[in-house]
Amino acid sequence: MNISIFLALFRSVRSKCPNCGIGHLYYKYLKLYKNCNNCNEELGCFRTDDFGPWLTIVIVGHIVVPLILYFEQEYAPALWLQASIWIPATLMLVLYFLPFSKGVCLAILWKTKDKN
Template identity: 40%
Template sequence: MKSVNALRLPPSLPTVLWRGLQRRCPKCGTPGLLHAYLKVTPACSHCGEAYGHFRADDMPPWLTVFIVAHLVMPPMLWLERAYQPDIWLQGIGWSVITLALTLLLLPRCKGAVLSLMWALKAEGSERS
């Protein structure tokens, strides 16, 4: 007789991506996909799923830049056109906002990419 865990279907792709954005295990949803900001945990402490061999490489930074640029540019252009604040004020303000968004989104994007790789069974590893 098979155990309940053996009969359980894998989570759906939206569920896997949501878990990745929350930096949780793509299989069981337990926190701890990443540790030390961007380091991948070798395996889940709850279900034992191994994901330490996944290599997201350049996709998380690219995705982060794409998202941050689309979040920052429209209000930046609107503010410039509507109020024309001093350039030094804009430089400092938008730099701080951009840095904060980047630091906030980068681990979440990495979690989503790792979870997507897990769901698609894309190794992305150096193993042959």
């Protein structure tokens, strides 16, 4: 079955197998299963390396930095207040987007390797 890159991306960003869309990609937050638990597609062979963290930094940076600059320009809150808001917000956004970013990379690798 020929699966489009868009469908593979859609499935992977939801942390599902790019081949079947049912099996889970990760255990222990970001560890890839060696094989899909539904269709047995090999997933553990794809090395996403630093692409996921890189994409996460790009996404979160484009969300957090404009907000920080806006609030600094408009309200100029105390430094301790900004730190107590932006540091946890950034950490939560990073943890939220990491599986998404890794899924993007996995879908691209999976699709480019699959030549059927």
